[in-house]
Amino acid sequence: MAGQDLVLHEEEFNKIRDVITRLRSECNAKLIFLVDKNGQQIAASGELESIDTTALASLAAGNVAATDSLARLIGEKEFSILFHEGERDNLHISVVGGRVILVVIFDERSSLGLVRLRVKKGSNELATILDVMMKKSAMPRKAAAGGSPFAEITDEDIDKLFSD
Amino acid sequence: MTFINYAAREINCKIVYYGPGLGGKTTNIKYVYEKTNPNSKGKLISLATETDRTLFFDFLPLDLGEIRGFRTRFHLYTVPGQVFYDASRKLILKGVDGVVFVADSQAARMEANLESLRNLELNLKEQGYNLAAIPYVLQLNKRDLPSALPVEEMKKQLSRKGEPVFEAIASKGNGVFETLKTIAKMVLIELRKGR
Numbered sequence: 001m002a003g004q005d006l007v008l009h010e011e012e013f014n015k016i017r018d019v020i021t022r023l024r025s026e027c028n029a030k031l032i033f034l035v036d037k038n039g040q041q042i043a044a045s046g047e048l049e050s051i052d053t054t055a056l057a058s059l060a061a062g063n064v065a066a067t068d069s070l071a072r073l074i075g076e077k078e079f080s081i082l083f084h085e086g087e088r089d090n091l092h093i094s095v096v097g098g099r100v101i102l103v104v105i106f107d108e109r110s111s112l113g114l115v116r117l118r119v120k121k122g123s124n125e126l127a128t129i130l131d132v133m134m135k136k137s138a139m140p141r142k143a144a145a146g147g148s149p150f151a152e153i154t155d156e157d158i159d160k161l162f163s164d
Numbered sequence: 165m166t167f168i169n170y171a172a173r174e175i176n177c178k179i180v181y182y183g184p185g186l187g188g189k190t191t192n193i194k195y196v197y198e199k200t201n202p203n204s205k206g207k208l209i210s211l212a213t214e215t216d217r218t219l220f221f222d223f224l225p226l227d228l229g230e231i232r233g234f235r236t237r238f239h240l241y242t243v244p245g246q247v248f249y250d251a252s253r254k255l256i257l258k259g260v261d262g263v264v265f266v267a268d269s270q271a272a273r274m275e276a277n278l279e280s281l282r283n284l285e286l287n288l289k290e291q292g293y294n295l296a297a298i299p300y301v302l303q304l305n306k307r308d309l310p311s312a313l314p315v316e317e318m319k320k321q322l323s324r325k326g327e328p329v330f331e332a333i334a335s336k337g338n339g340v341f342e343t344l345k346t347i348a349k350m351v352l353i354e355l356r357k358g359r
């Protein structure tokens with residue numbers, strides 16, 4: 001069903017963070033960023049303070065969604081890489097495992113060639129971890145989490161969120 | 165598609181405002197943005213034309229606080245209502261957890277309401293969703309205008325499944341938070357069911 005929730009557990013989160021942290025230093029990038037295709041931020045590494053990452057996640061997802069549609073419109077399956085070149089910073093966007101978006105922001109300390117190469121390698125690793133994540137997401141929540149905290153949500157819990 | 169992040173202890177849900185062009189979708193989330201305190205909201209992103217019509221989407225992230233130790237975040241999106249932007253509307257609907265339909269109460273817009281509602285049902289179906297099964301709220305906006313149709317008449321034409329219906333004057337803020345709270349609650353109740 002299309003409403004399949006996405007569940008990220010500590011174990012995969014740590015693995016993902018390790019991979020993108022290493023990838024960032026290999027690429028000499030300022031920021032690396034993993035976003036679900038629906039615009040939800042999964043993990044990030046780098047100089048985060050200066051950037052609104054929530055907005056970045058939503059816009060990157062919108063960008064990829066629009067570009068995917070453009071590709072299909074002209075009979076391509078997808079454009080595997082989006083590259084935006086700026087005066088100072090550049091943006092490299094690619095899709096990992098068909099489902100997740102990898103965003104790399106880099107400046108003159110790195111190069112497109114280097115980023116491309118490293119991203120290709122890192123993507124395979126990420127795809128394997130994401131596979132596990134998707135499988136766990138598809139499991140009934142109890143089995144995956146040792147008891148779902150959400151089954152216990154009360155009406156008062158919900159009301160409290162809105163008491164301003 | 166709710167995103168549950170056990171590592172960061174966060175729940176992220178997506179709510180989409182749908183409806184005909186100029187119905188007041190963007191006005192709804194702008195009002196929410198203005199009235200929410202700075203700690204609980206992110207930047208409002210509007211991808212709009214030079215005449216302020218939504219081109220791709222508006223986006224507002226809201227942080228509603230904690231529930232059972234999880235930070236609860238809602239991502240509000242609006243679609244572009246103009247008929248010819250259908251490809252963009254389909255993209256925005258991906259991963260939706262709840263829909264608000266913002267109807268324009270003016271008599272002259274009833275046909276546009278109906279067309280947009282049919283379009284919503286179709287686009288949901290295309291993604292494997294079913295309007296009958298997802299959290300859904302109907303908002304009757306622009307109640308202040310003299311040509312507004314009677315509420316009962318609008319309900320008869322637009323109500324699909326006994327969904328909650330709110331009257332609104334989004335430009336003044338009336339009904340905006342009532343609508344949002346109701347859809348957010350419905351989404352969380354859905355989450356409790358665990359699917």
Ligand SMILES: Nc1nc2c(ncn2[C@@H]2O[C@H](COP(=O)(O)OP(=O)(O)OP(=O)(O)O)[C@@H](O)[C@H]2O)c(=O)[nH]1
Nearest residue numbers: 185186187188189190191218244245306333334335
């Ligand atoms: N009188 C009145 N005007 C309203 C109300 N709500 C919104 N408007 C006005 O209607 C116009 C269109 O509102 P938007 O919020 O931009 O409409 P939209 O649904 O986002 O339109 P698209 O982006 O084209 O889909 C604006 O000029 C608003 O000020 C209302 O309750 N009453």
Ligand SMILES: [Mg+2]
Nearest residue numbers: 189190217218
């Ligand atoms: Mg709009």
